[in-house]
Every structure is written in structure tokens, then in C-alpha cells.
Amino acid sequence: MDYSFCELCPNLCRVDRTGGQVGRCGQTNEIKVAWSGLHRGEEPPITGEHGSGMVFFCGCPLHCQYCQNYQISQAGWDGVTLTEQELSTLMLELQAFGAASINLVTGTHYIPSIASAIRDAKARGLTLPIVWNSSGYESVEALKLVDPLIDLYLLDVKTLDHKVASEFCGLSRYADAIVPVMKFLKRRHPSTDLENGLKGTLVRHLVFPGCLDATVDFLHWYADNFKDCTLLSLMVQFVPPKDDPGFSKMTKEEYNMLLDLVDRLGIDGFVQEMDENEILWIPDFRRDQPFPESFADPLPYFLDIKNSTLL
Numbered sequence: 001m002d003y004s005f006c007e008l009c010p011n012l013c014r015v016d017r018t019g020g021q022v023g024r025c026g027q028t029n030e031i032k033v034a035w036s037g038l039h040r041g042e043e044p045p046i047t048g049e050h051g052s053g054m055v056f057f058c059g060c061p062l063h064c065q066y067c068q069n070y071q072i073s074q075a076g077w078d079g080v081t082l083t084e085q086e087l088s089t090l091m092l093e094l095q096a097f098g099a100a101s102i103n104l105v106t107g108t109h110y111i112p113s114i115a116s117a118i119r120d121a122k123a124r125g126l127t128l129p130i131v132w133n134s135s136g137y138e139s140v141e142a143l144k145l146v147d148p149l150i151d152l153y154l155l156d157v158k159t160l161d162h163k164v165a166s167e168f169c170g171l172s173r174y175a176d177a178i179v180p181v182m183k184f185l186k187r188r189h190p191s192t193d194l195e196n197g198l199k200g201t202l203v204r205h206l207v208f209p210g211c212l213d214a215t216v217d218f219l220h221w222y223a224d225n226f227k228d229c230t231l232l233s234l235m236v237q238f239v240p241p242k243d244d245p246g247f248s249k250m251t252k253e254e255y256n257m258l259l260d261l262v263d264r265l266g267i268d269g270f271v272q273e274m275d276e277n278e279i280l281w282i283p284d285f286r287r288d289q290p291f292p293e294s295f296a297d298p299l300p301y302f303l304d305i306k307n308s309t310l311l
């Protein structure tokens with residue numbers, strides 16, 4: 001793979017990231033982490049008793065207008081720079097802190113470094129399951145670098161509709177790019193189990209406002225191709241961007257129609273309640289604790305590095 005012509009995601013930016021240039025993801029090859037700690041907002045088997053060990057990476061190859069992590073994905077909050085060795089140590093510290101899993105959020109543009117750090121952490125005693133938590137907007141060739149180290153994929157499948165992808169993800173080609181990724185994961189991980197350890201693929205699909213037809217199409221495609229090897233987490237709580245309250249909320253009738261369809265298609269997994277976590281928040285990653293305290297505990301090792309480098 002030639003990193004001066006970055007092939008980590010389908011954007012294929014002509015940049016030299018090792019030389020300090022940035023592509024659409026907004027990041028060079030330097031690993032930037034916005035926050036790390038235990039988080040209890042994931043699906044129950046991933047959260048465990050004390051929380052999933054989150055590592056939120058800065059930057060993102062997609063530019064979703066509704067992104068709850070906009071501050072770190074697009075707005076340029078750079079977080080803390082870590083070496084591969086420090087990222088490896090951070091994973092071990094999360095394990096010692098009581099994490100149920102290592103949960104790597106949007107690491108697409110750091111895949112080679114993350115793979116090295118996981119390998120190093122495993123050699124030093126990391127035994128927790130590794131969760132790859134991403135938009136799915138990555139190249140299959142890049143995924144092959146990290147796949148042997150991943151236990152569970154928490155993979156967004158946002159839409160298969162070009163118009164919806166363009167409106168909500170900022171790139172119509174997302175609708176095409178997600179298909180080979182799903183096929184690759186099906187080949188590599190033909191079954192999913194969240195009861196006995198973590199293994200396989202949990203597909204996350206968020207219903208976009210006014211786009212029910214696209215979700216119905218997605219559910220049929222998913223049932224036809226992936227329901228036997230993955231689980232589905234259907235999310236219905238769209239958080240509108242702060243400056244745009246104009247999105248309509250899903251009605252109870254629409255919600256019930258989706259529940260019926262999921263049932264009829266024989267899809268297994270999780271469906272978010274309409275009024276679950278009614279208080280929806282946008283995390284502020286400039287704070288040591290970006291989340292409500294009942295949901296998260298910052299990792300002291302991360303805060304030590306943050307405080308020593310950002311002061």
C-alpha cells in the first residue's frame with residue numbers, strides 16, 4: 001500500500017500524510033485521541049459491568065451533518081497526540097481500569113498505527129476483546145491490516161441510497177462503498193455472538209428523518225444478505241444538528257411499522273426505544289468528562305497525558 005496516495009478509505013486522497021499533509025479526514029499520520037475512558041452507553045454485552053474502554057480518535061473521512069462528535073470529527077478539535085507505544089499502553093490501562101472491551105471509535109485513518117499498537121498491547125498482556133467501531137467507510141485493503149486483531153465490528157450501515165448518503169453523510173458514494181465492506185466481513189466473520197465473549201459484526205443503522213423508505217430498503221437488503229451472520233442494532237433517535245431544529249421526529253406509527261417489519265423479516269438484535277435516553281447530549285471533548293457522569297469515567301492515564309501536553 002502506498003501511503004503517499006492514501007488508500008485507507010474510498011476517498012483515495014492524493015496526500016503524503018507521513019509528510020504532514022492531511023486528506024479529507026483532516027489528519028496526518030500522527031495519532032490524535034480526543035478522549036479515552038469507560039463508557040456505559042453501548043449495547044449491554046459491549047458495556048459489561050463497568051463500561052466499554054473507549055478510544056475516540058480525532059478526524060473522520062466522512063462529513064456527516066448530524067454527527068454527534070462533530071467537534072472532533074470535523075471541527076478541528078485535535079485532542080492529544082499519542083505515539084503507537086502510548087496507544088498500546090492506553091489499552092492496557094483501560095483493561096486495568098475495569099473495561100469490558102477495547103472500543104476503537106473511528107480509527108479508519110490510523111489503521112496501520114492502530115494495528116501495531118494492538119499487536120504490542122497483546123504482547124504485553126492485553127486480553128480484552130477488541131471492538132472496531134466505525135462508519136464502515138473504509139477500504140477492504142485497509143481493513144485486512146487490522147481485521148486479524150478485531151473480535152467485534154460495530155459497523156454503521158447508514159444507507160444504500162445515494163441521495164440520502166449525499167444529504168446526510170456528505171458523500172453519495174458511501175452508498176456503494178459500504179457494500180464490499182459488508183461482503184468482506186461476511187466472508188471473514190460468518191457468525192456473530194455477543195453472549196460468549198464478543199465476536200462477529202453488529203450492524204448499526206440509524207433512521208434518518210424523512211427517509212423511512214431508505215430504511216425499509218436497507219432492512220430488506222440486510223435480511224436477504226446478512227441476517228444469518230450478523231446482528232442488527234436499529235437506532236431511531238436522530239439528534240438534529242444544533243443549528244438546524246427543522247428535522248421532523250419519527251411518529252409512533254412509523255416506529256411500529258419498522259418494528260413489525262424487523263419482526264416479519266426475522267431480523268435479530270436490538271431496537272432502540274423511541275423515548276430511551278430522552279436526554280440526548282452532544283459531548284464536549286474539550287472537557288475531561290465530555291459525557292454525563294453516570295455514563296462515563298475518564299481514564300486517568302489519558303488525562304495525565306492530556307494535562308501534560310495541552311497545558
Ligand code: SF4
Pocket residue numbers: 006007008009010011012013015017022023024025026027060061108109
Ligand atoms: S483516510 Fe483520510 S487521507 Fe486517507 S483516503 Fe481517507 S480521507 Fe483521504
